[in-house]
Amino acid sequence: MGSSLAQKNILLGISGGIAAYKAAYLTRIFKVEGADVWVCMTEAGTKFITPLTMETLSEREVLLRTFPENRTVGTRHITVAEWADAVVIAPATADILARMAGGIADDLLTTLLISTVAPVFVAPAMNTRMYNHPATRENMAILRDRGVRFIDPGVGDLACNTIGVGRMAEPRQIASVLQQYFSTAGQLKSRKIIVTAGPTQEPIDPVRYLGNRSSGKMGYRLAQAAADRGAAVVLISGPSAEPEPAGVEIVRVKTAAEMKAAVDEQFDGADAVVMAAAVADYRPTKPADRKIKKKTTTLQIDLEPTDDILRGLGSRKKSQVLVGFALETEKVVEQAQRKLKEKNLDLIVANDPGLPGAGFGSETNIATIIDREGQTEETGKLSKRALAEMIIDRIVALLPPRQGSSGA
Ligand SMILES: Cc1cc2nc3c(=O)[nH]c(=O)nc-3n(C[C@H](O)[C@H](O)[C@H](O)COP(=O)(O)O)c2cc1C
Known part of the structure; x- marks a missing residue:
């Protein structure tokens, strides 16, 4: 039996967290499983991993700006949002969770997020204090309420030399959540x-x-x-x-x-x-x-x-x-x-x-x-x-x- 990710269109959003390096491996897994991956990075995301790396792995131009210089792209945010069978934000920063919860669309990734009807999966990654901050907690509750699916972070060593909750789920785990989703989606429709x-x-x-x-x-x-x-x-x-x-x-x-x-x-x-x-x-x-x-x-x-x-x-x-x-x-x-x-x-x-x-x-x-x-x-x-x-x-x-x- 083929992978449930085969021929699925996955929009991978990368925001500015240290775990962005794991998005490279996640892209590889998606590609090996037969998915088409289109990467969109926030400006902060590009400080952690280069668009060149992501472009090479995804074999697609990386989406970076709502208004690219010297090019007319029209309403690309709508085209890409419609193309996606699923959206995955990995890593998801405290900031992007806040912007999503607030319905803000001030860069290409958040504009895509507010334009899509595809299921959205987020893998938060941040320092334990940021994760436990009441603002982050409230933002996550709002997003859960709206149907955003969380791939919860684990407990472990964090890049800030502390140990706690906030470590992004491993790429394999994220991929298996998507696999599970695609293999069973709609199975209980009208039940x-x-x-x-x-x-x-x-x-x-x-x-x-x-x-x-x-x-x-x-x-x-x-x-x-x-x-x-x-x-x-x-x-x-x-x-x-x-x-x-x-x-x-x-x-x-x-x-x-x-x-x-x-x-x-x-x-x-x-x-x-x-x-x-x-x-x-x-x-x-x-x-x-x-x-x-x-x-x-x-x-x-x-x-x-x-x-x-x-x-x-x-x-x-x-x-x-x-x-x-x-x-x-x-x-x-x-x-x-x-x-x-x-x-x-x-x-x-x-x-x-x-x-x-x-x-x-x-x-x-x-x-x-x-x-x-x-x-x-x-x-x-x-x-x-x-x-x-x-x-x-x-x-x-x-x-x-x-x-x-x-x-x-
Ligand atoms: C070295 C470094 C590591 C960071 N790691 C994280 C992180 O893991 N999670 C997070 O939420 N923010 C982290 N930040 C802060 C974000 O990069 C910052 O809030 C940024 O505005 C996020 O923008 P974005 O959500 O548009 O990508 C980090 C900042 C620096 C300088």
Whole structure:
């Protein structure tokens, strides 16, 4: 099978960061994979790597100025913006993120960015303080909201002789994000996928609640992975500090009852539901109207079970694919298999949060995916995004063909 990058037109933007040297290798990878690469550099970008190097590697004239001297180029920013199947900014400086977020078009690269409808991928690269600055954080949130896809920087040695977050993703990693995008883009077009994420909070009184340690990361990665493949995604999220995934409709809830109501409301038109939320099993029977005063005696709070959302969906489901998560600390696979059968699920993802590199808050997970036939697949330790891709692959395989179409 050929590379998914073959014959794809990639506009590679290079802004003025020290990681610009990596853009040369990235261009080579794209070219070897069969893509056509057109490079556009900011003025600062040309201080770090020469246009000659980029021109030689890309085999195309490098785009530098909106108004080149001695030449009439007309509306080239529109022609190039339309030519691109994808735009990649690597490295992306704090400055270019700010200009993109502000909709500024004061050089050729930012003018191209505001003229394109192609998916935009950015690989930020900067010193940790620049990366963590509230302005950069806000700019990234604005861009994510608008559908820009981030290839997050890693933690490591930085050129400023410090160690921290801000090191640009490696060229191979950037290329594989693009490969993944092109190989699966549109796979879930016209499919509706519901993803639940995060914890629930069950009130004890107006200021206290019963909660759990779920961060929402797994569900948010799943929502993004499904949206990247063209699905209409509704993310029903308990309280979570995760940035909102691009191109996803988000419904915010607090309690298990609110989450159930939101899922039930969305269920009928859905093709698949992935319940990654850590929904409370119990809630206080009668939350107090006023703050419970501190006393020296013990306090008893009566709890009642919440409704089991998945079980309810399992009994209602027609052709929908239902995916559950089973967080267990003992007999993980056995318990998960039991849940899958009892709740009429199609897949269950079992994990033990006690393992290092798995569970709440962690960027990685270790899981076992179990299907209705009892087949188990051990994932090993991998990023939550990679696990999300595996789960979405399995959902794609389980979806019944659309009426009148020959495949998923
Ligand atoms: C040696 C040197 C290294 C730099 N490295 C970075 C960097 O890695 N990331 C960044 O955001 N800015 C970096 N800067 C600052 C940018 O080059 C500067 O903000 C510039 O205005 C960015 O312009 P541009 O976004 O149009 O390319 C660096 C500056 C110098 C002098």
